[in-house]
Amino acid sequence: MTDNDSIDARVPIIICEDVTVSFGDFQALKGISARVYEQEVVVIFGPSGSGKSTFIRTINRLEEHDGGRIVVDGIELNDDVGNLEQIRSEIGMVFQQFNLFPHLSVMRNITLAPQKVRGVPKQEAEEQAMELLERVGIPEQAQKFPTQLSGGQQQRVAIARALAMKPKIMLFDEPTSALDPEMIKEVLDVMGELAHSGMTMMIVTHEMGFAREVADRFLFFDEGLVVEEGTPEQIFTNPKEDRTKLFLSQIL
Amino acid sequence: MTLADTKRHSSDTGAARGWLSKNLFSSPSNSVLTVVVGSFLFFVLYAAVKFIFFDADWTIISVNKRLIFLGRYPQGEEWRVWPPLWLVFGLGGLSYGLLARASRRDLVWLGVILAFILGFLAHGGVGLLFGGATLFAIAAYRVGRMAEDRPRLRSRLRRAVIVGWLVLIPFTVVMIAAFGGVRPALWGGLLLNVLLAIVGIGVGLPLGILLALARASSLPVLKAVSTAIIEVTRGGPLVAWLFISRFVLPAFLPDWLQVDPIISAMFIVSLFTGAYVAEIVRGGLQSVDPGQSEAAHALGLNTFNVTLFIVLPQAIRAVIPALISQMIALWKDTTLFTILGFTDALGGAEAAFSQTEFIGRQKEALLFIALLFWSGSLGMSRLSQRFEKVLGIGER
Numbered sequence: 001m002t003d004n005d006s007i008d009a010r011v012p013i014i015i016c017e018d019v020t021v022s023f024g025d026f027q028a029l030k031g032i033s034a035r036v037y038e039q040e041v042v043v044i045f046g047p048s049g050s051g052k053s054t055f056i057r058t059i060n061r062l063e064e065h066d067g068g069r070i071v072v073d074g075i076e077l078n079d080d081v082g083n084l085e086q087i088r089s090e091i092g093m094v095f096q097q098f099n100l101f102p103h104l105s106v107m108r109n110i111t112l113a114p115q116k117v118r119g120v121p122k123q124e125a126e127e128q129a130m131e132l133l134e135r136v137g138i139p140e141q142a143q144k145f146p147t148q149l150s151g152g153q154q155q156r157v158a159i160a161r162a163l164a165m166k167p168k169i170m171l172f173d174e175p176t177s178a179l180d181p182e183m184i185k186e187v188l189d190v191m192g193e194l195a196h197s198g199m200t201m202m203i204v205t206h207e208m209g210f211a212r213e214v215a216d217r218f219l220f221f222d223e224g225l226v227v228e229e230g231t232p233e234q235i236f237t238n239p240k241e242d243r244t245k246l247f248l249s250q251i252l
Numbered sequence: 253m254t255l256a257d258t259k260r261h262s263s264d265t266g267a268a269r270g271w272l273s274k275n276l277f278s279s280p281s282n283s284v285l286t287v288v289v290g291s292f293l294f295f296v297l298y299a300a301v302k303f304i305f306f307d308a309d310w311t312i313i314s315v316n317k318r319l320i321f322l323g324r325y326p327q328g329e330e331w332r333v334w335p336p337l338w339l340v341f342g343l344g345g346l347s348y349g350l351l352a353r354a355s356r357r358d359l360v361w362l363g364v365i366l367a368f369i370l371g372f373l374a375h376g377g378v379g380l381l382f383g384g385a386t387l388f389a390i391a392a393y394r395v396g397r398m399a400e401d402r403p404r405l406r407s408r409l410r411r412a413v414i415v416g417w418l419v420l421i422p423f424t425v426v427m428i429a430a431f432g433g434v435r436p437a438l439w440g441g442l443l444l445n446v447l448l449a450i451v452g453i454g455v456g457l458p459l460g461i462l463l464a465l466a467r468a469s470s471l472p473v474l475k476a477v478s479t480a481i482i483e484v485t486r487g488g489p490l491v492a493w494l495f496i497s498r499f500v501l502p503a504f505l506p507d508w509l510q511v512d513p514i515i516s517a518m519f520i521v522s523l524f525t526g527a528y529v530a531e532i533v534r535g536g537l538q539s540v541d542p543g544q545s546e547a548a549h550a551l552g553l554n555t556f557n558v559t560l561f562i563v564l565p566q567a568i569r570a571v572i573p574a575l576i577s578q579m580i581a582l583w584k585d586t587t588l589f590t591i592l593g594f595t596d597a598l599g600g601a602e603a604a605f606s607q608t609e610f611i612g613r614q615k616e617a618l619l620f621i622a623l624l625f626w627s628g629s630l631g632m633s634r635l636s637q638r639f640e641k642v643l644g645i646g647e648r
Binding site (some may be wrong): 060062081085086088089090091092093095097099100101102103112113116117158161162165 | 541543544546547548549550551552553554557561562565566569
């Protein structure tokens, strides 16, 4: 985990400078500047419609930014398709709705991208998939299809699928929001383990208890801007902005 | 004795009466409807059964078998048809075996059709060849079943089956036409219908998928071209396109592009089927959750792989019933080719009842043709249900 003294000595792996995103007339991001350092866990929170999902989706260009710069691992995000595919293969993403491929078995969901993108041989990809399924606690589900699994199990498969590409960064877009309450913990446990293992993570979540435990830094979003940024300590015990205080008082 | 026992003992007629009064005579107006429809059905069925089994003279079929099945296909060249047919039987059996265990209902239908063919149509050498093909299909089915618990054999067979179906069309054309074979103008009878349908499906289906992908693409030129092809093709009836291919197009094409009318007809069915398939598949593409391609792109897969492995399989699965229905429509539309003067199965039947000794025997000939097309359609519809079950549609 992080050691605050050394944080500036480390390399930023994601650099965003004045990033803007618009959908038609609506400006969803109004100029976001942020840095994420290697092995850092950054939690993004804020009211709905504040642009936090849009921001995290901009990092692997599922949304295109129309202003500012985004540099991931030394590569700038632009229209270059080759760059884009390389960046995407180094960023794992976990979605609110899991987005597993329903027509493929759990095993195939995990092995498809390593085989097609990285050219990993089938047998090696399957061995690696089994290791990942053990890591997320469901090796016995390998031959099943996604719809035969519970929501929590599906989300854990989605995490394993993203990890199979050996990403340097993992993005989580409200990973527990579509889950029944009793399944949230099993997914958070997997994410917690991942954070402790040193993965660089950006997490959009409303699970503030969990976030406080794993996060190195919080970004509070409102109306397309970063309103406040700080360590868990600063955010929870001494928020500077009124809007942060108000939002925290509503959700805690 | 329990109450249920008393009821059962009280008589089966009681139960039957209960069913009748509930389903057919529940109100005065329903009773009237039942009587009217019932008597209508009775008279029609009575007349049909009486005709088929007592009044009809089926010699028109047995005498003209050759005309109906092969048209003007030359004598002595029949052997060329058998290898492709055996291939179809083998591939059919193997595919079925790989997909699923044969249901009792399928077996009954197959048995009925086989008994009909062997008892009524195929005798002597043809019967032997046909029986052999059937045994071959059964053996292939057994092999397919055996592979169920052997993943390696299974994936190898699956690949062989796919390759087999892919080479079927070129193989058939080569067998029939090449090496001093039969020129297209002489292809006829049911053979012609089957060939047109197979080419229409075999070329039209992939063409339609490509057109759908092009129309859904973000490249403006590709999109415009595909949309134009689809809309122009769908804008005219098949019959009109056939006439155009026969009488208008040759006037505009250079000499070296002049092809046999059957070949240009095959081109037309493929294009026509492709246009309709494209719109069906486009509907399927729209039904796939955008989250699917987002997730696939997020893994670093390129657009080609996302389409091939993630979007297209789900899109096609969603529209299998509509696709099969298009195939069934195409199968029956192949009879339209008689208007160009080809002697397909229907044309053969017409030729048969124009013969002086069979004048007035249209009913027999047309009923027989109806039976041929109906059994083809039924087979495709059953195949579609099999596919849907195997692919787990509706279980998503």
